[in-house]
Amino acid sequence: MIFCIKINNCCTRNKIFLIALFLLIILFNSIGCGQNKNTYIDRGNRYYKRNNFNDAIKAYNKALKYDPTDEEIYFNRGTTYFTKGDFDKAIEDFTKAIDLNPNSVKSYNNRGLSWYKKKKYDLAICDYTQALNTNPQFSYAYNNLGDALAAKGEYIDSIINYGKALKINPKYFEAYYGRGLSNYAIENYDHAIKDFSTAISLNDKFALGYAKRAEAWTKKGNIDKAIDDYNKAIKLDPLFLKVYVNLGHLWFDEKGNLDNAISNYTEALYIDPSDSIIYAKRGDAFYQKGKIREAIDDYNSALEINPNNTNVCNNLAWILATSHKDEYRDGLKAVELAMKAVKINSNEFTLSTLSAAYAEIGKFDYAIKYINQAIESSKNKNQIQNFNEQLKYYKNGKSWRE
Numbered sequence: 001m002i003f004c005i006k007i008n009n010c011c012t013r014n015k016i017f018l019i020a021l022f023l024l025i026i027l028f029n030s031i032g033c034g035q036n037k038n039t040y041i042d043r044g045n046r047y048y049k050r051n052n053f054n055d056a057i058k059a060y061n062k063a064l065k066y067d068p069t070d071e072e073i074y075f076n077r078g079t080t081y082f083t084k085g086d087f088d089k090a091i092e093d094f095t096k097a098i099d100l101n102p103n104s105v106k107s108y109n110n111r112g113l114s115w116y117k118k119k120k121y122d123l124a125i126c127d128y129t130q131a132l133n134t135n136p137q138f139s140y141a142y143n144n145l146g147d148a149l150a151a152k153g154e155y156i157d158s159i160i161n162y163g164k165a166l167k168i169n170p171k172y173f174e175a176y177y178g179r180g181l182s183n184y185a186i187e188n189y190d191h192a193i194k195d196f197s198t199a200i201s202l203n204d205k206f207a208l209g210y211a212k213r214a215e216a217w218t219k220k221g222n223i224d225k226a227i228d229d230y231n232k233a234i235k236l237d238p239l240f241l242k243v244y245v246n247l248g249h250l251w252f253d254e255k256g257n258l259d260n261a262i263s264n265y266t267e268a269l270y271i272d273p274s275d276s277i278i279y280a281k282r283g284d285a286f287y288q289k290g291k292i293r294e295a296i297d298d299y300n301s302a303l304e305i306n307p308n309n310t311n312v313c314n315n316l317a318w319i320l321a322t323s324h325k326d327e328y329r330d331g332l333k334a335v336e337l338a339m340k341a342v343k344i345n346s347n348e349f350t351l352s353t354l355s356a357a358y359a360e361i362g363k364f365d366y367a368i369k370y371i372n373q374a375i376e377s378s379k380n381k382n383q384i385q386n387f388n389e390q391l392k393y394y395k396n397g398k399s400w401r402e
Helices: 004-050 053-066 069-086 087-100 104-117 121-134 139-151 155-168 171-185 187-200 208-221 225-235 241-254 259-269 277-290 292-305 310-322 331-346 346-361 364-377 381-395
Strands: none
Touching: 004 053, 004 069, 004 208, 004 364, 053 087, 069 139, 087 104, 104 139, 121 139, 121 155, 121 331, 139 171, 155 171, 155 292, 171 187, 171 208, 187 208, 208 225, 208 241, 208 331, 225 241, 241 259, 241 346, 259 277, 259 346, 277 310, 310 331, 310 346, 346 364, 346 381
16 A cells, blocks of 8 residues: 555646656747747848838748738748839738738738839728728828829829828828829929928928929929929939920920020930930930031931931931031931831921932932922921922922031
């Protein structure tokens, strides 16, 4: 009996020890799980802040292995996919976060942003609306809703929603900018300028705000203020391509300052040497300045990029057919380019150029034929008078010279 009692006590102590050990293992595993999950979340967040998105995603993936029901991990990974530009995967993750927490305002908002990037504006609007149903004070959703409505062309409704965002957050400069864009779209330029100005006052480093205000000033005919704003935008962003192009247009078309126009087009081409329109515009400026070789070079560069630009074909053909310098003329090439221009867009200008090209190669019957067509196409008295002068030359067997 005594022996048996000793054995039972030993067994009891062993059982207690095993149970205690088991509980400790569970406790340590539980603590370890939490530590590992949080470690990977923190690691993913750090990678994200460093723009190391691939490693951030890997870290979030590991965190999810420890806890596949954590809404925040899906949200963080979805935000990373969004920032990478992988909007489909971002939508998947935000949807999982919403499934886990149907009241997740930020997940609805970010999924809406993803739909917006995919140009699924109605789906974006639905998500922003859901976010606002949960939190009517979420100013970001009102702003984003304004963006989506504007993208659909519903500018009045977009203006209303930007206003709601600003009522909640009066210092929300992006909302002023968005409302300015919508006011610009409905040609309410005074209100657009006011909104852009407020956005700039809240963020004086906002190059885009200056650029858009410049566009509004241009629409109002205040070219000097437009140029001033474009220059401020360039100081903030020296690689702002569109600003250089627009400045070039203003100097060329509005101010007649060919040197400044050429300078700005040249800066634009440093940034993007593949834009045929910029070569074409600089070619026009060179031509008007009398720098014919430079104009020819720019027109050729434009045609290498876009061989079917009607204006460039026509302008280069005109130079090759009518230049007073023999070294620049090439009648056969002029006919080729002029025929292409007429084929793309037959009008009084392209027909006149084609007639001059035929005259240059001595085919005056064709020159007379096409200049008569140009006269018939034109409704401008001064043009018709000029075309009749050309016609006299062709009837006398002479080529036209600029």
